[in-house]
Amino acid sequence: MQMNWRAGSGAAVCVVAMLVATAWAADPVPRSKEQAAMTNELPKTDAEWKKVLTPEQYRIMREKGTERAFTGRYYQTKEKGDYVCAGCGQVLFASKEKYDSGTGWPSFCGTAAPSNVTEKADTSHGMARTEVLCSRCGAHLGHVFPDGPPPSGLRYCINSEALSFRPAAKPEAGGSDR
Numbered sequence: 001m002q003m004n005w006r007a008g009s010g011a012a013v014c015v016v017a018m019l020v021a022t023a024w025a026a027d028p029v030p031r032s033k034e035q036a037a038m039t040n041e042l043p044k045t046d047a048e049w050k051k052v053l054t055p056e057q058y059r060i061m062r063e064k065g066t067e068r069a070f071t072g073r074y075y076q077t078k079e080k081g082d083y084v085c086a087g088c089g090q091v092l093f094a095s096k097e098k099y100d101s102g103t104g105w106p107s108f109c110g111t112a113a114p115s116n117v118t119e120k121a122d123t124s125h126g127m128a129r130t131e132v133l134c135s136r137c138g139a140h141l142g143h144v145f146p147d148g149p150p151p152s153g154l155r156y157c158i159n160s161e162a163l164s165f166r167p168a169a170k171p172e173a174g175g176s177d178r
């Protein structure tokens with residue numbers, strides 16, 4: 001009888017402890033929100049974008065600036081791979097459409113996928129141009145002009161700062177792409 005009483009009492013203490021632990025765990029947890037922002041969610045406010053972009057990237061991508069010609073990272077890049085949005089990682093352009101336009105900015109005669117970029121009339125600075133933006137995060141990328149090489153006749157003139165280059169996987173040992 002004595003033994004049973006003690007066992008019951010111990011179990012009751014245990015249940016109380018579990019309830020307390022559960023109540024603490026169910027508290028509003030800002031930590032889980034933070035983790036979601038880092039994995040999937042894009043920044044929404046100007047302040048949030050300032051945290052994830054460099055000042056130069058912010059000026060170009062969120063304030064529609066332009067980098068100086070012949071100064072960007074990628075205007076001379078010829079390696080095979082994909083150019084993804086520096087803001088959100090969406091694939092925007094492929095190396096096979098890149099060509100040397102001589103302008104000092106990375107130039108492409110087409111996009112990796114038409115739905116990945118948004119084109120918008122831009123009449124700023126007294127010019128009639130077509131602005132190119134990332135369709136996922138709305139970043140300003142550059143402009144598209146109708147003076148590119150055939151067959152498309154298009155020249156996507158893009159700021160290096162808005163791009164991040166992902167080199168294609170190296171060919172298997174023994175293989176060759178020449």
Ligand SMILES: [Zn+2]
Pocket residue numbers: 085086087088089090134135136137138139
């Ligand atoms: Zn983007």
